[in-house]
Amino acid sequence: MDKTLPLRVVFLLLAVYVLLAALGLRHHELWLDESQHFLIGRDSDS
Numbered sequence: 001m002d003k004t005l006p007l008r009v010v011f012l013l014l015a016v017y018v019l020l021a022a023l024g025l026r027h028h029e030l031w032l033d034e035s036q037h038f039l040i041g042r043d044s045d046s
Helices: 007-026 032-043
Strands: none
Touching: none
């Protein structure tokens, strides 16, 4: 038996996932291990 989801359901789940990921990224604070690389890139001249 081939059990597949309709394309409409797949796009709905994808939209919900993208929305939740965007909200999570919007409220994400940088931790020390993440901010170190960001600050190195910000302060470099080249």
